[in-house]
Amino acid sequence: xxxxxxxxxxxxxxxxxxxxxxxxxxxxxxxxxxxxxxxxxxxxxxxxxxxxxxxxxxxxxxxxxxxxxxxxxxxxxxxxxxxxxxxxxxxxxxxxxxxxxxxxxxxxxxxxxxxxxxxxxxxxxxxxxxxxxxxxxxxxxxxxxxxxxxxxxxxxxxxxxxxxxxxxxxxxxxxxxxxxxxxxxxxxxxxxxxxxxxxxxxxxxxxxxxxxxxxxxxxxxxxxxxxxxxxxxxxxxxxxxxxxxxxxxxxxxxxxxxxxxxxxxxxxxxxxxxxxxxxxxxxxxxxxxxxxxxxxxxxxxxxxxxxxxxxxxxxxxxxxxxxxxxxxxxxxxxxxxxxxxxxxxxxxxxxxxxxxxxxxxxxxxxxxxxxxxxxxxxxxxxxxxxxxxxxxxxxxxxxxxxxxxxxxxxxxxxxxxxxxxxxxxxxxxxxxxxxxxxxxxxxxxxxxxxxxxxxxxxxxxxxxxxxxxxxxxxxxxxxxxxxxxxxxxx
Amino acid sequence: xxxxxxxxxxxxxxxxxxxxxxxxxxxxxxxxxxxxxxxxxxxxxxxxxxxxxxxxxxxxxxxxxxxxxxxxxxxxxxxxxxxxxxxxxxxxxxxxxxxxxxxxxxxxxxxxxxxxxxxxxxxxxxxxxxxxxxxxxxxxxxxxxxxxxxxxxxxxxxxxxxxxxxxxxxxxxxxxxxxxxxxxxxxxxxxxxxxxxxxxxxxxxxxxxxxxxxxxxxxxxxxxxxxxxxxxxxxxxxxxxxxxxxxxxxxxxxx
Numbered sequence: 001x002x003x004x005x006x007x008x009x010x011x012x013x014x015x016x017x018x019x020x021x022x023x024x025x026x027x028x029x030x031x032x033x034x035x036x037x038x039x040x041x042x043x044x045x046x047x048x049x050x051x052x053x054x055x056x057x058x059x060x061x062x063x064x065x066x067x068x069x070x071x072x073x074x075x076x077x078x079x080x081x082x083x084x085x086x087x088x089x090x091x092x093x094x095x096x097x098x099x100x101x102x103x104x105x106x107x108x109x110x111x112x113x114x115x116x117x118x119x120x121x122x123x124x125x126x127x128x129x130x131x132x133x134x135x136x137x138x139x140x141x142x143x144x145x146x147x148x149x150x151x152x153x154x155x156x157x158x159x160x161x162x163x164x165x166x167x168x169x170x171x172x173x174x175x176x177x178x179x180x181x182x183x184x185x186x187x188x189x190x191x192x193x194x195x196x197x198x199x200x201x202x203x204x205x206x207x208x209x210x211x212x213x214x215x216x217x218x219x220x221x222x223x224x225x226x227x228x229x230x231x232x233x234x235x236x237x238x239x240x241x242x243x244x245x246x247x248x249x250x251x252x253x254x255x256x257x258x259x260x261x262x263x264x265x266x267x268x269x270x271x272x273x274x275x276x277x278x279x280x281x282x283x284x285x286x287x288x289x290x291x292x293x294x295x296x297x298x299x300x301x302x303x304x305x306x307x308x309x310x311x312x313x314x315x316x317x318x319x320x321x322x323x324x325x326x327x328x329x330x331x332x333x334x335x336x337x338x339x340x341x342x343x344x345x346x347x348x349x350x351x352x353x354x355x356x357x358x359x360x361x362x363x364x365x366x367x368x369x370x371x372x373x374x375x376x377x378x379x380x381x382x383x384x385x386x387x388x389x390x391x392x393x394x395x396x397x398x399x400x401x402x403x404x405x406x407x408x409x410x411x412x413x414x415x416x417x418x419x420x421x422x423x424x425x426x427x428x429x430x431x432x433x434x435x436x437x438x439x440x441x442x443x444x445x446x447x448x449x450x451x452x453x454x455x456x457x458x459x460x461x462x463x464x465x466x467x468x469x470x471x472x473x474x475x476x477x478x479x480x481x482x483x484x485x486x487x488x489x490x
Numbered sequence: 491x492x493x494x495x496x497x498x499x500x501x502x503x504x505x506x507x508x509x510x511x512x513x514x515x516x517x518x519x520x521x522x523x524x525x526x527x528x529x530x531x532x533x534x535x536x537x538x539x540x541x542x543x544x545x546x547x548x549x550x551x552x553x554x555x556x557x558x559x560x561x562x563x564x565x566x567x568x569x570x571x572x573x574x575x576x577x578x579x580x581x582x583x584x585x586x587x588x589x590x591x592x593x594x595x596x597x598x599x600x601x602x603x604x605x606x607x608x609x610x611x612x613x614x615x616x617x618x619x620x621x622x623x624x625x626x627x628x629x630x631x632x633x634x635x636x637x638x639x640x641x642x643x644x645x646x647x648x649x650x651x652x653x654x655x656x657x658x659x660x661x662x663x664x665x666x667x668x669x670x671x672x673x674x675x676x677x678x679x680x681x682x683x684x685x686x687x688x689x690x691x692x693x694x695x696x697x698x699x700x701x702x703x704x705x706x707x708x709x710x711x712x713x714x715x716x717x718x719x720x721x722x723x724x725x726x727x728x729x730x731x732x733x734x735x736x737x738x739x740x741x742x743x744x745x
Contacts, residue, residue: 270557271561275561276565320559321566324566359697360602360664363605363700366700367660369725370612373722381642381643384642
């Protein structure tokens, strides 16, 4: 029995869903599946300029192709979701060049010879399309071989790519656990992909575990900070011409009905710097009215920027300017019967000012809280990931305990609880306290009192939650998990 | 259903163009319930993931669109300020001090509204994230699977969640306001006057929406039956009472 949700799922049949992993023909009615979004959404602002050529020579092991002088359609084309759309794009007029050492699997689904930034995504994409196809055919129950790895492995490959590419800054990586100590992982994964399925499935486990193993050491990179620039893969391209941060190209086919049209639908993430370049170009061409999208595009020389991006942006720009101009003009044309107005204005003026001030206060308050909340969320997930990993490790060693002592489900948990959780809890508590006090310096006295109370609460609930987690790792022993859940979930 | 209800209220209070772009929380919840009874779990999970991805795509599209608009507007406002200062001198030293004041007053209002909209976008991002996290948690609970943890990692990287640029613009607005309109009068006594006149900025409901968002956040975080170490601690809003009373003010137009 199939669920018929209210959300629209455009598919012509159940089979299509299971086929989404398979590389191959994509029916045009099937909306592009936006899975590997993360790799294409680089961090914005303040990203640094990385000359591409340098990296090319420096990192022969990275999957790069010689920087081809190709058109703008480049970077973002690892568009949304399915590798199919990618394939289609790639096949739409890219040069054929051989990638050093990576050609075997690159050429499976893409054309090489695309500019450098692509390979990361390309390869990740390739990873996904080939991997997922393997996975779906296998149809394992183990969670790690489900379609899940599709998006699971992306952060890793992405980050790894970037860490290889950009030696300079890894200060703020979005996925902390990917703080790499093994630059060769990429090569390993690539090789593994070429090998057969079984290796693949087991390797996912290994792959997932390993990078995370390096996590406990890294702490700086929890937050998705502005410095985590080089998650963006397109930046090397774009930043060649721009002084500062370029925009980033995001894939978002949105509701595009056909994958073929996707080049037009790639989303651009406009940063202030990119916009500056845009404005400059427009001004050079004589203003927003006279400038044409084509001209602006040519002037900007930003790789990856398409005429569609420029067009829509220009439209928005024109609208904004028009609005600004009309309001300015209307004030200027008003006659100077100022004396009369001024006294009247004064009182209402003050009220308005105060109203604005109040509004501002409330807004600031909301923003402040949102920031705190977001940081907390990031940290919490980080903790969760860490705990999960630890539990999994324990699971492996605790399997014997599990099998042996089936009477109580507590056995594998106790060692976990005492060792990992206390440290995790302390960490979390410490972070909470830091966060709270940082966020609201004005209320330190109140906050610290509250924080310790909250931390105490957290500690209790953390302990209560511990039993739940091993069952996640005991998902390896899938039959016991539902039972455990029923037992523990109060 | 607490979150669902809160989300619905938040959506109702949202700015008009925004309402269709929030998380379809209720539908997803229903789906989760259905999924647990479905036979082929991996297939349903694939579907579920597919839907979630669609939702995220929706958020991303909307968010990026708004962000682009904000970037443009931000620049425009700055340029306007520069033009006004250029025209009438800093603090209106050159003739037509009043014109300066009028222009500046307009700009000020625009900046405040602009600031408000951006903050609301951050709130949009956050509330959708929260909804996703909750749905995933429900899914895990229902099916005994472990979808939440890996999926949420993916969510954390989405453009709609990476609100750094917007936050930067927000802070920028605050700085601009402080420098161009230095706060002079004491806050206390004029606050009463402000509260009298405050309420709805013309036609947009930004203020109302902001207040609602704050209160919603407070409510959501008040603690639930399924409090876990993945849950956020209760919100600490010192002037909660004030904010609550703001919601009850009858709207007066700011001309």
